[in-house]
Amino acid sequence: MQLNTIIGDIAEQAVDAIILSLFEKTDALGGETAAIDHRLQGAISSLLGGGDFSGKLRETSVLYPGDALPARRVIVVGLGPAEDFALDCARHATAAAAVRARELGARSLASILHGAGAGRIETSGAARAAAEGALLGLYSFEQYKSEPEQKKVTSFTLVEWDEQKAEALRSGAREGEIIAECACKARDLVSEPPNSCTPSFLAAHAEKLATDHGMAVRALSEADARELNMGAFLSVGQGSAQHPQFIVLEHNEALLENTEPLVLVGKAITFDTGGYSMKSAEGMEDM
Secondary structure (H helix, E strand, C coil): CEEEEEECCHHHCCCCEEEEEECCCCCCCCHHHHHHHHHCCCHHHHHHHCCCCCCCCCCEEEECCHHHCCCCCEEEEECCCHHHCCHHHHHHHHHHHHHHHHHCCCCEEEECCCCCCCCCCCHHHHHHHHHHHHHHHCCCCCCCCCCCCCCCCCEEEEEECCHHHHHHHHHHHHHHHHHHHHHHHHHHHHHCCCCCCCHHHHHHHHHHHHHHHCCEEEEECHHHHHHCCCHHHHHHHCCCCCCCCEEEEECCHHHCCCCCCCCCCCCCCCCCCCCHHHCCCCCHHHC
8 A cells, every 4th residue: 555645635535435534522623624614505514513523532433524525435434522632542443443444445645644633642652553554454455365355455544734844744654554564564473373373483584584684594403593592482393293493584784783673572373272181172373
């Protein structure tokens, strides 16, 4: 999916759907939402007044503007109570709206920055949250599907009217895009079946990652780990025919001589049968 940022008017976006948002218990519309409500002859106000939309977090309603707007649809998403609003609410709201749009067959979306006004969230943070929400919400693992999903969103545009906020919009969206893409890569690995995603598979993936992004990589073999007396590490994998791999990725290695390193440690269990016979049957499907 292509993520874009523009300075402009959300009401003038010729896309399959534009996304607006409202807090719970909103009694007066403002800003871009009020402007679009006026062009829709009060349709958003009618949603609120008729009780068809309450503004609860992730709640969505769809309006069809006809000739009133260039967009084919207007999706209104709830942000929850204003006093509880945080960046995570913006992520969830964006994801809910994007998924609803995909269900309707929309391919191109444009959205305001949720919470950048009444939510008191800075432009860069709101843009980051929206980018993360859209990309993570629309994630789908299709590696082993014989036929890919037919309904796909191909473009998502974040729209800000204030030209002075252009750089904050761009940088926030880019940061969110990077974070979300990395999370989706991790989801891809988690979704791989254990007969495919073995320790050696992860090591090969790390080597490709290092090649693509200019990082240094080392994958310590079982013999390397034994030489380093990594007994606890080796004991975990000794019951499998798949030998463990201790993967070390180094970013900006040239700076390490003059900089204190930041070390992140994680673990990847590619297959786990430990304790199955000790657990009750209830909930086993969630293991």
